[in-house]
Amino acid sequence: MMNFALLASGSKGNSFLIEDEGTKVLIDCGSTKKYLMNALHACDTNVEDLDALLITHDHADHVSQIKHFKDIDIYSPVEINDIDTFRVRALQKFTINNLVFTPLALSHDALNTMGYIVEDGIEKLVYVTDTGYVNQKYYPMMKGADYIVLESNHDVDILMHTSRPQFLKQRIYGDDGHLNNMDCAQVLNSITDENTKMIILAHISQEANTRQLALDTSCDVLLHQHTGSFNKELVVCAAGQFEMIIKGDKHEKTDTGTVKRFIGMESTVDVSIEQTV
DSSP states (O other), rough: OEEEEEESSSSSSSSEEEETTEEEEEOOOSSSSHHHHHHHHHHTOOGGOOOOOEOOOOOOOHTTTTTTTSSSSEEESOOTTTBBEEETTTTTTTTEEEEEOOOOOOOOOOOOOOEEEEEEEEEEEEOOOSOOOOGGGGGHHHOSSSSSEOOOOHHHHHHHHHHHSSSHHHHSSSSSOOBBHHHHHHHHHHHHTTOOEEEEEESSSSSSOOOHHHHHHHHHHHHHOOOOOOTTTTTEEEEEEEEEEOOOSSSSEEEETTEEEEEEEEEEEEEEOOOOO
């Protein structure tokens, strides 16, 4: 069974840990050294326990701590100064022990930005952030994943009313920027089915969005536009910047403050949140 922990998600840092039958793989290594190492330790993991580090792209909020991982295998779609890597290319699958990774080319203002589909022969996880849109040709590959981590970065109206300069607003809103709430919801509507057990809305802007708004937008679209059936225990979470969301054999809980709802049986239920560490 695939277990995971979203360690950090947002413009100040991103990192995601996957564990499966003794294999441990980290996707991205943004944030501060202190926070990232403490988060790994909270998952009973040290750097030397990792089988590999995967990079989505070379923006600082995804690679700022990469020097601390230089002694393990690193898979990256771009060259990184003074770091040896295995080159990742879109749709060219690669295997790390029992896990199979399929890179997906995303549309972002960083060279060769990738998302990943992760499979262990039983379960499937989709990890897609930092993209202005998701190419519909990937929908069949993404559909029916057990777990989906998808960017819901901004609300368009809130973004346009921020004090950010116009060029930055256009960059975020554009095809090479970040996925907005409604576009995220429409992607989820296309790829979620009765097999999907958990959705995490990720990379949520702290200035141009709220977690509650991101959650409400996706849940409303799923509940009112989705034509298929849901897993009756489907849970949808809206991630905080430095709040962990952990799924594992012994626990499935999130830090205090994280917005979380169950969807199933044609209803939604807000649930209380447990403290992790």
